[in-house]
Amino acid sequence: MEVESIPFKNTGYFSDLICDYLEGKDSLQPFYERLPGIEQFKEQIAVKQSFPDTHRKVLYTVLGDQYKGIQMSGNTKVNISLLQESSTFTVVTGHQLNLFTGPLYFLYKIISTINLTKQLKFSNPESNFVPIYWMATEDHDFDEINYFNYKGKKLQWNKEVSGAVGPLSTDGLEAIYDAFSNEMGNSVNANRLRELFKKAYLEHDNLTEATRYLANELFGEYGLVILDGNNPELKQLLVPYVEKDLLENKSFKNVSSTIGQLQTLSENYGIQVNPREINYFYLIDGVRERIVERDGMYYVNDTNISFSKEAILDELAKHPERFSPNVVTRPLYQEVILPNLCYIGGGGELAYWLQLKEMFMAMKVAFPVLLLRNSALVITGKQKEKLQKMNIGLSDLFLKQSSFINKKIREISNIDIDLSAQRKCLTDQFKDLYELASQTDASFLGAVKAQEVKQLKGLDKLEKRLLKAQKRKLRDQVSRMTDIQNQLFPGQSLQERNLNFSELYLEYGQRLIPNLMKALKPLSGDFTIIEME
Structure with a gap:
C-alpha cells in the first residue's frame, strides 16, 4: 500500500470557507475556539474538565440500555465503562442512517474519529478518549438515505414514510437484498457482504437497530461507541436549553448575528443553514414537524396540535423526548450530553458549525474543536500503472474533465x-x-x-x-484518459461521495478497513490518495 496526499485546496472540491478555515485565516478566528492540533487539544481537555458527573452517569446508563442484546467487543465495553470517569473525553462524528452506510465517506468519518482518539491517547496518556458515532435517528429526510450506489446502479428502498427515520420498519428491504445479492457473484467477499446486509436489515426490526448492528460489525473491534440521541433521559438534560429557544428565541438571535458577520467577510462564504425562531421539532409516532409560535400560542406545523405557553413547558417537562433538535440545535445537544472535545465532519457540516459559536457562548456550553474528516481516493495498482503509462499525474485527475483533457492534449500533441x-x-x-x-x-x-x-x-x-x-x-488517447478519470471520479465527483464501501470490499475484503485505518491521518490536513494492492 502506498499513500500520497495533496492539499485540500488543490483538489477544487472544497469551499473557500473550509479552505480558509484549514489555513487558519485570521478573519475566521471569531467563529471557532481553537484549531485542531495536539497542543490545542490539551487546552480543550482543560475546558471540558468541568463536564458534570451527573451527565456522565446518565450517558453511561443510557448506553447500557441501548447496547442490550448487542454483541459488544471488549474494547467497546471498556470505552463505555470509561465514560463514567472524569478523565475520559469523547471525539464525535455523526451521520444519517444511510442504507448500507450510503457513500464511502461514512467509513472515513468513523475512521478519522477512531484514529484521532488513538493519537490523543498517545499525547495525553493520563486521559482516555472514546470514539462516538452519533446516529441521526431523528432525521426525517428519507429520500436522502433510502439508497446506495453499486457499480453504477442505484439500489433504492421505495416506501411511504413519515416522521423520524430511526423507528422505520425494515419491512420491504428483502427486495433490495435480492437485487444486491444478484449483482455480487459468489466470491468469499461477496458472500460476507451478502451476510452482513442480511443480518443488519432482514434480522432487525427498524432502521436504528439495523444501523447500530452494521456500524458495530464494521468498527466494534476498534472500540467505537454508537449513540442514539433519541432518548428521554438524555433529552432531559437538554430541557433548559429548549426552554431558552421556546421563550427567548436565543438560538435564532445568536446564529442570525453570526451569519451576518460571516457574510461581511466574503461573498463566497455561502450560508449553510438558516435558523428559525424555534429550532425544535415536535416528535411523536409518524410525526416530526416544526414548532412555531404565533401570538403566544405554540403550534405543531401541518397538524392540529397546539399548546399554550404553560402547556408546552409542561409537555417539555413531562415528555422531553418529544422535542427533537434541528440542524442548528443538534450540535448543542451533543455537547450538553457528551464530555466532547472534537466534532469531525465533512465540509458542509463544518460550515454550519462555524455559524454556531456565538449561540454556544450565549448558552454557556463549551464549543468543540472542529476537524475536517479525512477524504480519500482509493486506486488499484492496475489503475496506477495506467496513469503512469499515460503520464497522468495524480493532481491532474482532480481537474474538471474539460480542463483535464485540454491540458493533456496540449502536453501530448506533436504540434504547438x-x-x-x-x-x-x-x-x-x-x-x-x-x-x-x-x-x-x-x-x-x-x-x-x-x-x-x-x-x-x-x-x-x-x-x-x-x-x-x-x-x-488523438481520440483514442482522450478516450483512455476520460475512462480512467471516470472510474476514479464517478459522475465527475469525488469517489467517496458516490461509491458504497461494498465495491471496495469486494476487491479487498477484510483488509479494507485495517488498510484505511493505517492510511488515514486525521490531523494531516491533506486529501489522501491510497494505492491499495
Whole structure:
C-alpha cells in the first residue's frame, strides 16, 4: 500500500470557507475556539474538565440500555465503562442512517474519529478518549438515505414514510437484498457482504437497530461507541436549553448575528443553514414537524396540535423526548450530553458549525474543536500503472474533465497549439500602431483598439479549433484518459461521495478497513490518495 496526499485546496472540491478555515485565516478566528492540533487539544481537555458527573452517569446508563442484546467487543465495553470517569473525553462524528452506510465517506468519518482518539491517547496518556458515532435517528429526510450506489446502479428502498427515520420498519428491504445479492457473484467477499446486509436489515426490526448492528460489525473491534440521541433521559438534560429557544428565541438571535458577520467577510462564504425562531421539532409516532409560535400560542406545523405557553413547558417537562433538535440545535445537544472535545465532519457540516459559536457562548456550553474528516481516493495498482503509462499525474485527475483533457492534449500533441507567443507578437505590433495613431490622429485610437480585440479573438478561435482538431486526431488517447478519470471520479465527483464501501470490499475484503485505518491521518490536513494492492 502506498499513500500520497495533496492539499485540500488543490483538489477544487472544497469551499473557500473550509479552505480558509484549514489555513487558519485570521478573519475566521471569531467563529471557532481553537484549531485542531495536539497542543490545542490539551487546552480543550482543560475546558471540558468541568463536564458534570451527573451527565456522565446518565450517558453511561443510557448506553447500557441501548447496547442490550448487542454483541459488544471488549474494547467497546471498556470505552463505555470509561465514560463514567472524569478523565475520559469523547471525539464525535455523526451521520444519517444511510442504507448500507450510503457513500464511502461514512467509513472515513468513523475512521478519522477512531484514529484521532488513538493519537490523543498517545499525547495525553493520563486521559482516555472514546470514539462516538452519533446516529441521526431523528432525521426525517428519507429520500436522502433510502439508497446506495453499486457499480453504477442505484439500489433504492421505495416506501411511504413519515416522521423520524430511526423507528422505520425494515419491512420491504428483502427486495433490495435480492437485487444486491444478484449483482455480487459468489466470491468469499461477496458472500460476507451478502451476510452482513442480511443480518443488519432482514434480522432487525427498524432502521436504528439495523444501523447500530452494521456500524458495530464494521468498527466494534476498534472500540467505537454508537449513540442514539433519541432518548428521554438524555433529552432531559437538554430541557433548559429548549426552554431558552421556546421563550427567548436565543438560538435564532445568536446564529442570525453570526451569519451576518460571516457574510461581511466574503461573498463566497455561502450560508449553510438558516435558523428559525424555534429550532425544535415536535416528535411523536409518524410525526416530526416544526414548532412555531404565533401570538403566544405554540403550534405543531401541518397538524392540529397546539399548546399554550404553560402547556408546552409542561409537555417539555413531562415528555422531553418529544422535542427533537434541528440542524442548528443538534450540535448543542451533543455537547450538553457528551464530555466532547472534537466534532469531525465533512465540509458542509463544518460550515454550519462555524455559524454556531456565538449561540454556544450565549448558552454557556463549551464549543468543540472542529476537524475536517479525512477524504480519500482509493486506486488499484492496475489503475496506477495506467496513469503512469499515460503520464497522468495524480493532481491532474482532480481537474474538471474539460480542463483535464485540454491540458493533456496540449502536453501530448506533436504540434504547438498554445498561441501565446502569437498573442504577444500581435500585442507588440499594436503597441507600435497605438504610438503611430497618437502621433498622427488620436481619433484613430478607437479603431486600432477595435482591430486589436478582433484579431486577438481570432487567435482564440484558431486555438480552440486547433485543440478540437487534435482531440479528434488523438481520440483514442482522450478516450483512455476520460475512462480512467471516470472510474476514479464517478459522475465527475469525488469517489467517496458516490461509491458504497461494498465495491471496495469486494476487491479487498477484510483488509479494507485495517488498510484505511493505517492510511488515514486525521490531523494531516491533506486529501489522501491510497494505492491499495
